[in-house]
Amino acid sequence: MSEVKAAAMDSVWDGGVSPYGVNSKKFGMWLFIISDALTFSALLVTYTYLRLATPNWPLPFHFSPSIVFSTVMTAFLLTSSLTMVMAVHSMARGDRKKTVLWLLATMFCGATFCGLHLTEWRHLMVEEKVTPLSNPWGEPLFGATFFGITGLHMTHVAIGVIYLGIIAFAVSRGKFKHEDVEVSGLYWHFVDLVWMFVFPLVYLMSVKG
Amino acid sequence: MSDHSAEHAEPTIKTFNLVWVALLFFTAIEVFLAYIQLEPVTMLTILVGLSVIKAALIIAYFMHLKFERFSLFLTLFPMLIFCILLLFIWMPDSHRALTMRPPQ
Numbered sequence: 001m002s003e004v005k006a007a008a009m010d011s012v013w014d015g016g017v018s019p020y021g022v023n024s025k026k027f028g029m030w031l032f033i034i035s036d037a038l039t040f041s042a043l044l045v046t047y048t049y050l051r052l053a054t055p056n057w058p059l060p061f062h063f064s065p066s067i068v069f070s071t072v073m074t075a076f077l078l079t080s081s082l083t084m085v086m087a088v089h090s091m092a093r094g095d096r097k098k099t100v101l102w103l104l105a106t107m108f109c110g111a112t113f114c115g116l117h118l119t120e121w122r123h124l125m126v127e128e129k130v131t132p133l134s135n136p137w138g139e140p141l142f143g144a145t146f147f148g149i150t151g152l153h154m155t156h157v158a159i160g161v162i163y164l165g166i167i168a169f170a171v172s173r174g175k176f177k178h179e180d181v182e183v184s185g186l187y188w189h190f191v192d193l194v195w196m197f198v199f200p201l202v203y204l205m206s207v208k209g
Numbered sequence: 210m211s212d213h214s215a216e217h218a219e220p221t222i223k224t225f226n227l228v229w230v231a232l233l234f235f236t237a238i239e240v241f242l243a244y245i246q247l248e249p250v251t252m253l254t255i256l257v258g259l260s261v262i263k264a265a266l267i268i269a270y271f272m273h274l275k276f277e278r279f280s281l282f283l284t285l286f287p288m289l290i291f292c293i294l295l296l297f298i299w300m301p302d303s304h305r306a307l308t309m310r311p312p313q
Contacts, residue, residue: 021278030281034289045296052303063244071240075233081271082229089222182273189271196263199236200256204243 029183033190036156040194043152044201047145051205058137059206060128066120070203073116074195077157080109081192084164084185091181096171099181103168106188110161117154121147146202153198156191163187220270228270235259 020027051057061067087102124130124146132147134140167184170176239259242252269275274282302309 020281020284022281027281030285034285037289038292041293041296045293045300049300049303052300053306055307067240067243071236074236078229078232078236081232081267082225085225085271086222089225186272189267192271193264193267196232196260196267197257200239200260204239204256205249205253207243207246209246 023179025179025183026186029186033186036190037194040149040152040197043149044197047149047201050141050145054139054141056139057206058135058139058142059208060124060130060135060137060142061203061206062208067203067207069116069120070199073113073120074199076109076113076116077192077195080106080113081189083109084188088178088182088185091171091178096174100168100172103164103171103181107161107164107168110157110164110188114154114157114161117150117157121150149198149202153191153194156194160188160191219276220273224270228266231266232263235263 022030061070083102083105087099087106090096090098090102129136130143130146132143135143163184167176167181171181239256242255246252247255
């Protein structure tokens, strides 16, 4: 960090060799996040388009239990972001033991989110007979968009849990620096951020009236 | 971290906790709206508005962007917002899509 800052300070103009004042790992992760944000934006805009263009779009979610269930999932994901921030904070102070504990807490929340989500999927598939290609309410696009969007998001959460596991393992063995934990944190917060749009658009807008 | 960190105070644990409480609070409002069931357009506007606020909080504090150099924000976000707005160009078609189909 300090050499990056020093390089920026030495330059003639306010940029020089390090125009953003961040290391390349962090900048790379930011670029990935922006491109991934566009992927999710395209999916969510398409979903909104299809909903508006389709009369009788199914509204399958009862407030209880579906919305209550997904609210608990949201709370787990939001809490995992807080524990991730704490992990980055601990690593900045060089406390590796605490960092690993916070990372494990984050992984626990993420894994719980995935578990709850899969329970919900199982309920939809087995009891409500919804598949990506068909559902009992008539509009087959519902299943395709629902499983497409939530599936891609859940894949991100699952990859994030594995990513944090690798970081936690390395940190516990005295490897990796603060910036590595910080970059993994960026990815994790992004996954949380995407859910802040999936949750209202896919769940809250589809409550059975 | 950056030159800006000298001007802005670095976030403390208290800040993070406050942001987390705010995020939970906005989520609670959203769920409450789903419970009382407003008009779809009103509801969609409020929900997306709240989501944008939540996203901004996450990006600014959790993702630390508020404390990075401003050039990083300028490089990443105007482009992203512009591209997302471009996606909405087709949105008016959604109302016409049914009548635009050729008669069968």
